[in-house]
Amino acid sequence: MRGPEFLEQLDEALPGAVVGRNLEALDPWIDVAPERIADVCRWLATRSPVRFDSLQCITAVDWCEPDPKKAAKVAWQPHLEMVYHLWSTSARVSLVLKAKLPRWKADVPGQPPEIPSLCGVWRGANWHEREVYDLSGVWFTGHPDLRRILCPEDWEGFPLRKDYEMPLDYHGIRGK
Amino acid sequence: MASMVDDDPRIIEFDVRTDEMLVNMGPQHPSTHGVLRLVLRTDGEVVSEVEPHIGYLHRCAEKIGENLTHRQFIPYTDRMDYLAAMNMNLGWALAVEKLMKYQVSEKARHLRVLIAELNRIASHLVGMGAYGLDLGTFSPFLYAFREREKILDLFEEACGARLTYSYITVGGLTADLPPGWLQRCEAFLDQFEPIIKEYHALLTTNAIFVKRTANIGIMSPELAIEYGCSGPVLRGSGVDQDMRRDGEAIYTAMYEGYAFEVAVMKDGHYPRDHEYPAVPADAVLGDCWHRFFVRMLEVVQSMDLVRQAIDRYSACKGALGEPLKLTEKMPAGDAYLETECPKGQMGFYIVSDGSATPWRARARSSSFSNLAVAHELCRGCLIADVPAIVGSLDIVMGEIDR
Helix, strand or coil: CCCHHHHHHHHHHCCCCEEEEECCCCCCEEEECHHHHHHHHHHHHHCCCCCCCEEEEEEEEEECCCCHHHHCCCCCCCEEEEEEEEEECCCCEEEEEEEEECCCHHHCCCCCCEEECCCCCCCCHHHHHHHHHHHHCCEEECCCCCCCCCCCCCCCCCCCCCCCCCCCEECCEECC | CHHHHHHCHHHHHHHHCCCEEEEEECCCCHHHCCCCEEEEEEECCEEEEEEEECCCCCCCHHHHHCCCCCHHHHHHHHCCCCCCHHHHHHHHHHHHHHHHCCCCCHHHHHHHHHHHHHHHHHHHHHHHHHHHHHCCCCHHHHHHHHHHHHHHHHHHHHHCCCCCCCCEECCEECCCCCCCHHHHHHHHHHHHHHHHHHHHHHHHCCHHHHHHHCCCCCCCHHHHHHCCCCCHHHHCCCCCCCHHHHCCHHHHHHHCCCCCCCCCCECCECCCCCCCCCCCCCCCCCCHHHHHHHHHHHHHHHHHHHHHHHHHHHHCCCCCCCCCCCCCCCCCEEEEEEEEECCEEEEEEEEECCCCCCCEEEEECHHHHHHHCHHHHHCCCECCHHHHHHHHCCCCHHHHHC
16 A cells, blocks of 8 residues: 555656655655645545555644754754645545655745645645644645634744744734 | 636626625534534525635644644544544544554453443434524423433533543543443433434424425535535435444554444435334425434434443453553654544544654544535525535534644
8 A cells, every 4th residue: 555566656647756765764754845745645546556545744844953063963954844744535545645845945944835725635634734824834835825814913933943933022912 | 718717607797796795603603513614605695605614613623733742632533623622632642543553451442442332422413402492492492402401410420521521531431430320321321221212303393494404405425425424414315335434454443343233325215223203295305304314313313332342241251441641752753543523534544753742633524524515505596505515514613623
């Protein structure tokens, strides 16, 4: 199901979309080129032998160490990792997709990196993407209504970024 | 292009609209289950659009999770779905245990089933009582809370808390049951079982209740799946899925050996393990009535499971085992686990860099996905039906806003 044959079919249908894999992990995952994510998901939802008809969760993981002393010791380069958890109701199996994004668009801090929206594949992606935009700062291109969902509309910054600093004042409310 | 614009029904509506009105429901409206604000666009009594505004209870629990060790995060999971805190504790504990490849003792496993299913009954009782309130009947709420109170008393005896338990924790449970607890729990079940009939008389088969819920807010299985709905909301649409049976090995192993049938309509009928009232003629699969009914079936199902768990737990000879240390290190890697909570599938995703503190703690809330579908269900309904539809989703804002 989640084995190599399945990946071969995906590779054949969309050459070059899968850029990495780890099938030995606790939850086996495949690494997808970010600009192809919507194509891959559309294939998984409509063409694949196992139809992944439901998007359960979208997570953005910020790989960044704000402390320069600790940052010198880590093995990875700062980046943002998108994690998509899909589920197939008919086959009752899950699938994990990952995609690597730069932390900021064109390295300008405050400018969210872009990735295609999945709203065209599953309508349920709408709120999940709004939440990721709100808290982690990722811009989903093609999203019909991308704005903050949990934080107030005039909130600044993206709280789940590792280098986020809590504002000291919000409309007269003390932050710290 | 011009013809496309002419054909667009919204444009024509716009041209002739006479008395379209924006109505704000909430965030302090009693039928919005906490602090949910709904903006209704209405034409007279007919709602053309519903837009939920959420976030009033947002505490960024995920950020808190990045600053605490895995076990220290347990009390914060209590405050997600505060009506089923035991199930929230269990979800997080199992996700951490999955990452650590840790297995709890046999005794702890059965005690977890016992506690989690008891909390499911309590949660569904609130769901049922509050749903009655939404539809304008006050007494079922009192009937439901009378029994829930007894479950809370049992929980208080077991762990000292009545709402935010932190009882189930990473590596087991914080304490064993006090002496005599099992007898009191059995006494409660014996006393509770005949009362279910009262609930069915008060709501399930009540003519007014059926009129208010049957054939209202119909959700097709495809729509439910596409929005990632889960729990009674998904099963109310006839999708046969329950994580206790279909989930990942670490979770289904907990229920191994337990006999239960998933509460879903198959081939035109619900499981026949108990006597249930007949489905009213007006009810359509996927409407508010069916979502409510699935919850009522699950109350009986959970009662069965609690009884089975009591037997197995008391037959266990070994020790309960100690929970893991607060600072026990997790291996580097990530793990995602969904458990069947009363409101639906609650998912926890942990990314670890090898320390005791998660690098990223993510909570996938079932109510969040269940509420996201509300605008599809409310399109074209009457204003009075909006509370009926939103109430049938049985949402908890603490879990949506996190």
